[in-house]
Amino acid sequence: MNRYRALARARGVASVAWIAGAFVFLFAPLVVVVGASFDGGNRTFLNFPPQEFSTRWYFQIAPDLFQSLALAVGLGLTTAFLACILGVPAALGLVRAEFRGKAIVAALFRAPLQIPAVVIGVSFLKLYYLIGDVFGLRLVGTLPGLLIAHLFLATPYVIGSVVAVLQRFNLRLEEAALSLGASRIRTFRRVTLPLIMPGVYAGAMYAFLVSFGDVPVSLFLGGPGMQPFAAKIFNLMEYDFDPSLLAISTYIIVGSFASIYFLQRAIGLDQLTRSGGG
Amino acid sequence: MRKLGRRSLLAGIATGTALLAAPAIRAQTPNFAGQTLRVATFGGGWDRAVHKYAGVKLEALGAKVEYVTAPPRDNLAKLIAARGQAAPFDVVEMADLTWVDTYEAGFIQKINLDNIPNRKELLPTLADEWKVASWATQEGIVWHPERFAAAGVPGPERYRDLLHPALQRKIAIIDISQAGISQLLVGASIDEGGSQENITSGLEFVRKANPFQFWRVGAQAVTLMNSGDIMASTMHAGFAVQMRRAGLPVKFTHPKVGATKRGLSKEGWLGVVKGTPVARAAEFFINEYISYDTQFGLATERGVVPINNRARDALVNDPLLKEMFLLSEADVANMVSVDFTKFNLDDATQRWSRMITSAK
Amino acid sequence: MKARWHWILLPSLLLSLGLLLASQIAFLRGGFFRDLRLGRMGTDFTLANYERFFTDPLYLDSLVLTVRLSLTVAILTLLVGFPIAYVLARLKSRWTLVLLAGIIAASFITIVIKVLGLIIIFSSGGFLNRFLMWTGIVSSPIAIVGNPGGVVVGLMHFTMGFSILLLYSVVQTIPRSLEEAAEIHGAPRWRVFARVILPLSLPGLVVTGLIVFNLCMGAFTSAALIGGGKVFTLPVLIQQTVINQTRYGMGATISAILMLVTLAINGLSVLAMTKLDKRRSAVA
Numbered sequence: 001m002n003r004y005r006a007l008a009r010a011r012g013v014a015s016v017a018w019i020a021g022a023f024v025f026l027f028a029p030l031v032v033v034v035g036a037s038f039d040g041g042n043r044t045f046l047n048f049p050p051q052e053f054s055t056r057w058y059f060q061i062a063p064d065l066f067q068s069l070a071l072a073v074g075l076g077l078t079t080a081f082l083a084c085i086l087g088v089p090a091a092l093g094l095v096r097a098e099f100r101g102k103a104i105v106a107a108l109f110r111a112p113l114q115i116p117a118v119v120i121g122v123s124f125l126k127l128y129y130l131i132g133d134v135f136g137l138r139l140v141g142t143l144p145g146l147l148i149a150h151l152f153l154a155t156p157y158v159i160g161s162v163v164a165v166l167q168r169f170n171l172r173l174e175e176a177a178l179s180l181g182a183s184r185i186r187t188f189r190r191v192t193l194p195l196i197m198p199g200v201y202a203g204a205m206y207a208f209l210v211s212f213g214d215v216p217v218s219l220f221l222g223g224p225g226m227q228p229f230a231a232k233i234f235n236l237m238e239y240d241f242d243p244s245l246l247a248i249s250t251y252i253i254v255g256s257f258a259s260i261y262f263l264q265r266a267i268g269l270d271q272l273t274r275s276g277g278g
Numbered sequence: 279m280r281k282l283g284r285r286s287l288l289a290g291i292a293t294g295t296a297l298l299a300a301p302a303i304r305a306q307t308p309n310f311a312g313q314t315l316r317v318a319t320f321g322g323g324w325d326r327a328v329h330k331y332a333g334v335k336l337e338a339l340g341a342k343v344e345y346v347t348a349p350p351r352d353n354l355a356k357l358i359a360a361r362g363q364a365a366p367f368d369v370v371e372m373a374d375l376t377w378v379d380t381y382e383a384g385f386i387q388k389i390n391l392d393n394i395p396n397r398k399e400l401l402p403t404l405a406d407e408w409k410v411a412s413w414a415t416q417e418g419i420v421w422h423p424e425r426f427a428a429a430g431v432p433g434p435e436r437y438r439d440l441l442h443p444a445l446q447r448k449i450a451i452i453d454i455s456q457a458g459i460s461q462l463l464v465g466a467s468i469d470e471g472g473s474q475e476n477i478t479s480g481l482e483f484v485r486k487a488n489p490f491q492f493w494r495v496g497a498q499a500v501t502l503m504n505s506g507d508i509m510a511s512t513m514h515a516g517f518a519v520q521m522r523r524a525g526l527p528v529k530f531t532h533p534k535v536g537a538t539k540r541g542l543s544k545e546g547w548l549g550v551v552k553g554t555p556v557a558r559a560a561e562f563f564i565n566e567y568i569s570y571d572t573q574f575g576l577a578t579e580r581g582v583v584p585i586n587n588r589a590r591d592a593l594v595n596d597p598l599l600k601e602m603f604l605l606s607e608a609d610v611a612n613m614v615s616v617d618f619t620k621f622n623l624d625d626a627t628q629r630w631s632r633m634i635t636s637a638k
Numbered sequence: 639m640k641a642r643w644h645w646i647l648l649p650s651l652l653l654s655l656g657l658l659l660a661s662q663i664a665f666l667r668g669g670f671f672r673d674l675r676l677g678r679m680g681t682d683f684t685l686a687n688y689e690r691f692f693t694d695p696l697y698l699d700s701l702v703l704t705v706r707l708s709l710t711v712a713i714l715t716l717l718v719g720f721p722i723a724y725v726l727a728r729l730k731s732r733w734t735l736v737l738l739a740g741i742i743a744a745s746f747i748t749i750v751i752k753v754l755g756l757i758i759i760f761s762s763g764g765f766l767n768r769f770l771m772w773t774g775i776v777s778s779p780i781a782i783v784g785n786p787g788g789v790v791v792g793l794m795h796f797t798m799g800f801s802i803l804l805l806y807s808v809v810q811t812i813p814r815s816l817e818e819a820a821e822i823h824g825a826p827r828w829r830v831f832a833r834v835i836l837p838l839s840l841p842g843l844v845v846t847g848l849i850v851f852n853l854c855m856g857a858f859t860s861a862a863l864i865g866g867g868k869v870f871t872l873p874v875l876i877q878q879t880v881i882n883q884t885r886y887g888m889g890a891t892i893s894a895i896l897m898l899v900t901l902a903i904n905g906l907s908v909l910a911m912t913k914l915d916k917r918r919s920a921v922a
Contacts, residue, residue: 011827015725019737022722026744026798029755033747036758044520045500046754062323086650093647103908105651107901111658113852114900116873117859119893122880123665125359130664133363140366141346152657155650160849161804164842165811198807206800209745215859216877219352220359224316224344230748234859235321235347237750240580241497249751256743264735351881358677358884379884383676453867455882491784492867498783501754505761507781624675624883631878632696635870 030253037246044241057247064225065232065248072229075143076211079150083207084200086151087158091199092192094159095166113156121220124149128221141223149221150211157210158203165199308558311340315559316367318356321347327579331572336563341556343563350376350457350546357385357551368554369563372547373457377409378618386549393561396568399586401610409547410564413576414583416603416613417461417542419531420518421510422503429509436534437466437483440510446488450499450511453492454630461542462512463626464616469535474620481626485633492634503528514544515602516581522598530602532613541604541613545585666890673887687891697875697892701899704871707786707861708854711793712847715801718794720843723805724835728814738806745799752795753863756782784866792860797850804849808842809835844911848904855900872896 032048039047040054094106112120128139139145177187211228218231227235233245315336319325325345333343346366348356350373357380360366365385372380380386388407391397397405404411419434426433429444440449452458467473467480490508493499496517502508504526511517518530532541548567550560566572573584574592583603584590590610593599604610669687672680691697726734759766760782767779782788812835820830858873865874872892880889 015721018721019725022718022798023737023740025718026741026795028759029752029795030744030747032755032758033751036755041525043504043524044517045497045504045524045526046758047504048755048758062326064326086653089646090650090654093643093645093651097643097647099644103905105647106908107904108651108658109654110848110852110904111897111901112654113849114856114897114904115662116856116876116893116896118873118877118880119665119889120661122355122359122886123661125356126664127661129360129363129366148657152654152661155654157800157849159650160845161807164804164808164845167841167845195811198810202803202807205742205803209742209800212746213748215748215750219348220356224346227321227347230750232321233748234750236323237495237497238322238349240322240324241500245751249747252746253743256746257739260735260739260742354884355881358886361677379676383678455862455867455878490781490866494862494867495750497754498757498863501757502783505758506763507757507761624885627878627882628696631870631875634868635696635699 034250037250057243061244068232069229076208079211080204080207083154083158087155091159091162117216121217125220141226154207154210157206161203162199310559313341313556316344317369318346318353318367319371331575332566335566365551365553369560370549377547387552394565396565411585412546412548414545414585415514417514420513425509447490448509450493450508451489453494460616460621465535465542474617518602519581535614539614543613543615668887669890673885676884677886700870708851711854712851715797715850719801723802727809741799784868788864792864804846808839812838
């Protein structure tokens with residue numbers, strides 16, 4: 001028994017070390033970024049460790065940076081929401097339906113992932129100009145234009161994550177609910193949806209991340225006052241770096257912790273941690 | 279020599295006429311109420327600086343100015359995507375290389391030079407009916423004297439000096455994707471016995487230099503310079519100004535090219551996009567862009583070299599800019615400028631990629 | 639009952655397909671005509687661009703490099719990410735959420751900014767390199783920019799958060815009772831892992847691995863910024879061909895081949911999975 005406990009502890013230590021290692025890997029560059037944001041010098045580069053501690057860059061962030069950050073968050077949330085509306089039924093259909101050419105349909109859904117983002121940018125731009133010419137509908141440099149392209153990029157992630165969950169899903173639960181007389185819609189809401197929710201959350205989260213982090217597509221499809229944050233940063237870095245970019249990155253890190261906390265409070269994101277455990 | 283003579287003569291006339299012409303132009307300026315001018319230019323604060331000096335002048339006359347920000351190569355890609363359809367913007371910023379492509383593809387229209395009176399303050403080569411220069415930089419070598427001294431390497435005078443064994447994997451070189459690559463390749467080629475058309479020796483120089491990296495994002499190269507990973511980088515002098523202001527003790531070398539030439543100039547160009555409904559506003563904007571005020575403002579705020587002669591002369595009073603840039607008429611005339619009708623970026627890119635992938 | 643599932647995937651299929659075809663056909667079509675630069679093309683159908691791709695080592699080497707890098711990243715991401723996802727999913731602690739939040743928060747910072755941090759960390763005179771050289775693990779400083787290894791690290795930053803989230807939700811769907819049952823019967827932990835957890839999460843692992851792989855095949859920003867102009871993956875070449883050389887036809891050709899190769903690798907893995915699945919259910 002003692003030996004078993006020692007083994008269990010060793011395992012515990014190993015897994016803690018593994019997780020700690022991964023977090024160091026993920027966070028080390030961020031520690032440098034946050035640290036350098038407190039360097040008070042008028043730098044055009046990243047200076048770490050900071051030499052003259054100061055918070056001045058936190059108050060010198062250009063207002064249009066905040067504006068483009070707000071745009072990116074709004075765009076990301078809308079993209080995530082609509083990607084779920086499109087993606088969840090698609091995933092259900094892909095896993096549940098039996099039909100010829102299913103592999104081809106699955107591949108089609110994944111196709112946007114295989115197109116380099118630069119190509120998506122250029123080809124959507126061309127498409128939008130064409131639509132503008134034929135239907136008089138302006139999409140370049142507009143929110144709907146960015147949204148459509150981001151949906152194209154992000155929906156495959158929702159499909160992918162929901163499919164991953166569905167494939168391990170116990171059909172018998174649904175059948176049981178149906179045989180007990182629950183309506184199909186009720187079964188979906190009460191049985192299916194809660195079970196696939198972890199996949200939906202993961203998918204939505206990644207849809208948001210894809211939209212929020214996209215540079216090449218936004219670079220081409222953005223317009224005056226319509227440049228999402230990551231693309232704007234990319235532009236800034238090419239010509240005009242200053243530590244306020246690091247300061248706003250710090251705000252984003254803090255902000256994402258805060259929003260996850262509030263999300264958990266508001267809608268119970270902790271079902272992520274409860275749903276499958278029991 | 280030819281350039282020099284014409285230039286000094288013109289400079290004299292220009293200063294006089296500009297002062298005289300100013301009130302007359304104002305009287306003629308049309309009203310731009312209700313018009314929107316879309317300008318494709320650099321992002322990252324450059325757009326804001328341009329607006330502060332040039333954009334507001336147009337807006338004072340009733341127009342609205344919008345900025346579509348992207349690098350010049352992306353502007354060209356946008357024009358290509360819009361081929362045959364309504365132009366996506368009215369004024370386009372072209373880097374030196376892009377303008378040939380933009381012109382050849384037929385995306386720009388002729389400019390009515392009568393509406394650009396400020397061109398008289400520019401070198402005559404910097405404005406024609408297709409394009410007007412918007413800014414200039416000077417390509418060369420940014421280097422760190424203390425680290426050079428510590429490594430026992432003499433300060434570079436020409437590109438070739440970067441081939442010192444102690445500098446292997448200790449320098450950065452501009453990437454093929456960046457404007458400014460043509461100056462490096464042409465400059466190094468001529469210095470190694472090649473020419474504007476034949477850049478083989480320039481490519482060979484890049485291969486032998488074996489750099490730590492080819493930089494694509496300026497902040498990256500500057501960060502490497504600060505961290506000590508590199509001791510020098512081929513960049514434009516604006517970066518040297520930035521670094522020095524940020525407390526990095528760097529120097530800038532305008533490389534000697536061949537027997538007599540020194541330094542490499544690089545210009546940005548403005549064009550009026552074909553089919554724009556607001557051509558007159560576009561021309562007014564371009565005229566303001568090259569004015570003394572805008573050019574002087576851009577130079578001091580953004581670290582570029584003014585293309586407006588009067589603004590360039592005024593920089594002599596700034597000790598840092600005076601140290602980093604070549605500002606005197608004689609020096610400017612003695613710089614190498616790339617002939618873009620001879621430089622083939624398509625071919626250079628292909629050879630560049632092949633050379634780097636086969637080097638390993 | 640089964641017939642119904644066709645219909646619900648139709649709206650999103652139509653939309654995705656519509657966008658895919660509308661945006662890509664005109665672009666990809668350009669690959670079959672002579673490239674006259676500046677987005678112009680010849681009028682006669684030709685395979686010259688494709689021929690060039692398959693006869694020029696520049697493109698072939700780049701294809702091999704891209705596939706190799708993407709595979710490496712996919713495998714490493716799964717190797718590192720799955721244990722973490724597993725532990726997090728089984729951890730009964732309030733820290734779980736904090737740790738998950740941390741992984742998500744780290745993913746919010748664009749690689750454009752992160753790469754500057756990475757440069758400092760891997761600086762030749764920096765702490766990490768001094769430590770590695772002191773321990774004797776490396777004899778000369780390792781660099782993050784300008785080599786494929788660095789690009790792998792950068793891409794892992796890009797894919798890790800997402801993979802952990804995905805794998806986390808996969809582990810969530812494996813009932814804990816299965817493991818407990820096995821353990822009660824005295825099965826050692828590794829056997830539980832090999833016999834219960836791994837087989838049950840295999841489809842999820844494959845899907846995640848494929849998404850990571852696909853993501854890397856199309857990644858431009860990391861490869862361009864960390865590659866230091868020396869790592870020519872296909873997306874980097876495409877960007878260069880289209881933007882620098884304005885050769886849209888050649889760019890389309892490279893894109894088409896990139897897509898086909900990725901599709902083929904996806905198809906093969908799915909095929910292998912189904913075979914495996916069938917064999918397993920036959921045994922059961």
